[in-house]
Amino acid sequence: MAKILIAGIGGGKKNNNGEYNKATYEIDGKLYKDRTFISSVLEEHFNIDKTIHIGTTGSMWDNLYQHYCNKYSIEEDIEYYMSLSEQISTSSKDTNLSNLNIEKFNAIFEDKVIIKLTKYGLDETEIFENFNIIMDIDKYLNDGDEVYIDITHSFRSNAMWMFLVINYIKDVINKNIEIKMISYGMFELSGTNNGKTPIIDLNAFYKLLKWIKGAQSLKEYGNFYPLQELIEDQEVKKKMLNFSDAMNLNYIGSIKQSIQSLKRENIIAKIEKLEGPSKLLIPNIVKEFIKEFKDAEEDYEIQLKLAKWHYLQKRYAMSFININEAIKNYVSYSLKISIDNKDITSDWLFKTRRKMENDKRYKNSIDRKFDDKRYQPIKDLVNIFDTSRKVRNRIAHSDDVDSSAKNHIDNLENYCNKLERIMTKDNVRILEDFENEFNILKK
16 A cells, blocks of 8 residues: 655746745644645655656656655756756747656656656647556556645646546546545635645545535436445444345336335434535435325335336436336236236237237237227327337347337336326226126136
């Protein structure tokens, strides 16, 4: 495990004597006097093992070189120092990054100090080029490392870069590191703080970002997992984790139980009493979930709502699975077939479809007593079931025979909307009449 500091560095300001301005920094009640670089304070205060400096060709690399030569008792190469100074003094937004010999700098300090040169980021092209340059720092990080980030120096846009760095490290390269601090030397307070520049910790902004991403995950996917480390109330945490587990496993019984559990007044009251960002984010999302499923009592009603919810989140496989199960459960509910006899329900749907397509008796029976239009909901039901069954089987077996995936996805919303109109308690009588006429279950 290593402690890594990632710090921006700018051009610096010089006093009347041509020397870079210095400051007295204060952190955790301790003073560090006459420091040119805030990174030197952080390195000493936190016992940093490696520092990565990010800056442009106009940053104060010459002074940084001198500083680290003194720190590590390395003899200064005057010629190299002068070349750095010359390049910096003539640097502009158009200066080529290769003009500055940073390879020599990085080699001299043997991985203790690393320079990453970026462009000024004046347009979208340069911004994306800088992204590639900065994101290369992941090769210097290992699992277990503690990362400190400083946004004091360099351009104001550097703060944005640092937040990008944090998110990239945590969410993309997926390294198990810990962001210990995001520091900022607040020079603005020096004049009213006896000349002392306080170093403040902006890690709360990163935590807010985690809250927002966690809330988005909960809202869109029903996943509470990113929020579990942020919620302190153990009962709320347990209930929300149970809900997420049930949603991701698509266990209808557990989903019903979790929703009922969340409906209980004591849980809602606890959620509403959460402090900090959770107070603004969690209660409304939970209430929206409860509102969405509040009128769903039967399994098929919950599954149909889940099918539409998954579709809206572009989780198409889960949507088809729930459509298939919702239709079977609706038939079981309508014809009073035991929920455990799914094979009988599926068989009824298969035979009904074949009868409607091929059976002469069915076609001849549509007379004064039965109107074919009245059975249109059943036709739609068995056709959607047949499609969802085929898609579900292909999903289960990772089948790539069918190349009509886009057509199935395009039809999903229509299926959900149509089933909402068909699968009502009022339409149960239509299924009962059809079964009474043709006795499919008895056969």
